[in-house]
Amino acid sequence: MSDETARPTRGSKRDTDDGDRSVGDDTARSTGDRPLAVDAEGLALTYADGTEAVEDVTLAVPEGQCFGFLGANGAGKTTTIKVLATLLEPTAGRVRVVGRDVTAERAEVRASIGYMAQETSVDEELTARENLAFACDAYGVPADGRADRIATLLDLVDLADVADTPAGSFSGGMKKRLDAATALVHDPELVFLDEPTTGLDPTARERLWTYFRRINDRGTTVFLTTQYLEEADRLCDRIAVVRDGRIVADDSPERLKRRVGGETVALEIGGGPDAVESAAAVLSESAALDSAGADAPAIDTTDDAVRVTAREAGDLGPDLLVALRDAGFAVTGFAVAEPTLDDVFFAIADDSVGDPPDRSGDDGRETGRSDEEGHESTVPSEVDA
Numbered sequence: 001m002s003d004e005t006a007r008p009t010r011g012s013k014r015d016t017d018d019g020d021r022s023v024g025d026d027t028a029r030s031t032g033d034r035p036l037a038v039d040a041e042g043l044a045l046t047y048a049d050g051t052e053a054v055e056d057v058t059l060a061v062p063e064g065q066c067f068g069f070l071g072a073n074g075a076g077k078t079t080t081i082k083v084l085a086t087l088l089e090p091t092a093g094r095v096r097v098v099g100r101d102v103t104a105e106r107a108e109v110r111a112s113i114g115y116m117a118q119e120t121s122v123d124e125e126l127t128a129r130e131n132l133a134f135a136c137d138a139y140g141v142p143a144d145g146r147a148d149r150i151a152t153l154l155d156l157v158d159l160a161d162v163a164d165t166p167a168g169s170f171s172g173g174m175k176k177r178l179d180a181a182t183a184l185v186h187d188p189e190l191v192f193l194d195e196p197t198t199g200l201d202p203t204a205r206e207r208l209w210t211y212f213r214r215i216n217d218r219g220t221t222v223f224l225t226t227q228y229l230e231e232a233d234r235l236c237d238r239i240a241v242v243r244d245g246r247i248v249a250d251d252s253p254e255r256l257k258r259r260v261g262g263e264t265v266a267l268e269i270g271g272g273p274d275a276v277e278s279a280a281a282v283l284s285e286s287a288a289l290d291s292a293g294a295d296a297p298a299i300d301t302t303d304d305a306v307r308v309t310a311r312e313a314g315d316l317g318p319d320l321l322v323a324l325r326d327a328g329f330a331v332t333g334f335a336v337a338e339p340t341l342d343d344v345f346f347a348i349a350d351d352s353v354g355d356p357p358d359r360s361g362d363d364g365r366e367t368g369r370s371d372e373e374g375h376e377s378t379v380p381s382e383v384d385a
């Protein structure tokens with residue numbers, strides 16, 4: 001990336017040692033140190049046919065963040081992203097992107113954002129370079145320096161070797177990479193990526209993640225929608241989950257995982273399923289588990305292991321090992337597993353961690369609000385891109 005386009009990294013996930021920066025710090029409107037790239041309060045959108053696709057979305061995404069917007073099919077992700085990218089006018093709410101109002105200052109917002117839609121917009125008859133030149137025209141990138149910019153972007157997404165090959169011969173992953181590059185020709189402050197890796201094989205997906213990291217490491221704010229929890233976990237500093245057009249969780253991946261419960265210790269037991277069941281019975285009576293206090297651990301078994309799940313189960317592990325060995329069991333393996341984002345997602349789907357974030361709490365975040373200010377309500381139409 002050339003120096004003139006590079007920006008300093010502003011707190012991407014890769015900067016953090018433990019990957020668990022205080023979310024309260026990140027989401028605070030009043031943080032002060034980093035302006036908000038996305039600042040939406042009570043965003044709502046009802047389609048002309050009456051479908052209430054987005055009912056109440058409040059988001060505060062600081063510049064430089066890699067933000068994941070998760071939700072099941074039909075939850076309202078694309079609709080939200082289209083409002084943020086000025087392609088749809090909100091029915092209600094106050095929506096500012098890169099410090100500008102998405103309705104009143106649409107042109108200014110558009111000049112500062114990139115948008116990669118779910119469907120690739122690559123022209124298959126044009127080469128990679130020509131596609132980027134076309135995008136430069138569309139975004140009004142000055143002719144001066146355009147060739148350098150295109151070369152830089154082709155490098156960024158590893159397409160320099162096929163720069164003059166028609167995109168029609170590219171794999172799905174290559175087309176997505178080219179599409180991502182076209183969204184960056186005008187060096188936007190913020191890029192929206194709508195399910196950018198859907199339908200790609202794991203290798204192609206992994207490669208795209210590398211490019212998204214590079215983009216974010218250069219300082220570009222990334223707003224990503226995805227159905228792949230691993231994708232969000234690997235890339236994002238923060239994740240909001242939308243369900244039925246409302247935010248039901250908004251936190252760092254690590255804190256979301258902690259919210260659904262604890263770690264699981266798996267103790268492999270030699271001697272077959274009967275021995276495993278006996279070991280489980282011993283553990284259920286064990287003093288080691290009493291120390292877990294109010295968070296009663298859950299014990300279950302597989303064919304060859306007893307699994308104990310508790311908030312800090314990893315800390316209990318050594319005592320559990322000793323208890324089993326004292327009782328004469330052969331413990332042949334020991335592993336601690338943390339909850340995954342899949343666990344979070346299923347728990348949210350079950351409503352068990354489904355409370356909207358309380359932004360008035362001690363963590364300094366502001367209150368998520370309903371549309372109490374009587375925002376004007378109009379039936380939106382898709383705005384010309």
Ligand SMILES: Nc1ncnc2c1ncn2[C@@H]1O[C@H](COP(=O)(O)OP(=O)(O)OP(=O)(O)O)[C@@H](O)[C@H]1O
Nearest residue numbers: 047049051053071072073074075076077078079080
């Ligand atoms: N143009 C439209 N007119 C009417 N309803 C629509 C329109 N586009 C989307 N919807 C509906 O709005 C709701 C939210 O759709 P949206 O595409 O925003 O969800 P999504 O989370 O992006 O889903 P997916 O992951 O399937 O893309 C759904 O019920 C969908 O059927």
